[in-house]
Amino acid sequence: MGFDQFVTDRLDRLLGYATAITCDKHLAQDIVQNVLLRAQGKWERIGAMDAPYLYVKRMVTNDYLSWRHRKAAREIAVERGELARHAPAMADPADAHAERDAMRARIAVLPRKQRAALVLRFYEDCSDTEIAQVLGCTESTVRSQLSRALQTLRTHELARSATLGVHS
Incomplete structure (x- = not known):
């Protein structure tokens, strides 16, 4: 399977997974985008694997667990807390x-x-x-x-x- 087909078939699932682990849609999009850019450059090797989706999912997980996104995640959590205190209660x-x-x-x-x-x-x-x-x-x-x-x-x-x- 080529890279473009992989992205077409798996993008929604990768975004859903990343959103679930980050608890933030925008951070998840950033992580998936970064991972797919890196994966594209290595696709000949990744695409030849038995389970390229698991490998890319591991890349997403590792990127999430890395130091690069810890500060962003903390800032988002603080912003959410601030917004929640000031937002009117609405159903x-x-x-x-x-x-x-x-x-x-x-x-x-x-x-x-x-x-x-x-x-x-x-x-x-x-x-x-x-x-x-x-x-x-x-x-x-x-x-x-x-x-x-x-x-x-x-x-x-x-x-x-x-x-x-x-x-x-």
Whole structure:
């Protein structure tokens, strides 16, 4: 498969994956664009692989986990916090978008590797082996990252419920 066909077939999925791990549509677009530019230059080698999509997904993950985007991600989180404090309370007419945004806010509290592991498992439906391949770690590390991520999410949800006075 040629590079252009790969991009045509996989761009939406790469953008969806990148948006899920970054919790930011614009940062995800930047990452995918940078990765695809680099991949295009190496496409002869990448395209000959058994699973070029997994390789490119790993490039996206590595770019997200790299130091280059940490500052941008922190600035975006601060801006969102500032905007949320000053924005008027309005109901979102699109329930699907509201739920997706709520999930992004929940997973945004996770460390980067835990967030990536969680997205790979539940959004991309990857096995431990595939996640380990994308993250460049062992399967036991994947299971540990997932366990910690889920525990953190449970703890935050319980704290949020207690703050709101909600009893399960």
